[in-house]
Amino acid sequence: MSDAEGDADLNEERRRSDEARRERAEARRARGVTVEVLYGFPEDVPYFTTTIAERIAMTAQLTRAAWLASGRALPTLPRSAWPGEIFRIEDERDRRAP
Numbered sequence: 053m054s055d056a057e058g059d060a061d062l063n064e065e066r067r068r069s070d071e072a073r074r075e076r077a078e079a080r081r082a083r084g085v086t087v088e089v090l091y092g093f094p095e096d097v098p099y100f101t102t103t104i105a106e107r108i109a110m111t112a113q114l115t116r117a118a119w120l121a122s123g124r125a126l127p128t129l130p131r132s133a134w135p136g137e138i139f140r141i142e143d144e145r146d147r148r149a150p
Contacts, residue, residue, distance in 0.1 A: 083121065
């Protein structure tokens with residue numbers, strides 16, 4: 053491959069990358085998504101003074117918003133029907149007790 057061919061391939065790759073970037077930006081704008089770039093860490097972060105319950109509530113709110121922003125419907129399966137197993141620390145201690 054000659055230098056000219058290599059340059060042409062590189063230019064085509066950059067063009068495709070730029071085009072894909074523009075398409076992603078347009079999709080974000082269409083969904084009403086904004087991108088905020090933060091520099092440094094603000095000194096007045098409200099989370100430093102919040103309780104664990106307040107943080108969990110904020111996390112639940114953010115998670116719901118992110119799920120809806122993905123364009124998918126919220127799951128309707130009740131938590132009790134989710135796959136998995138619950139391990140209670142007290143139960144494990146009782147099994148090991150002499």
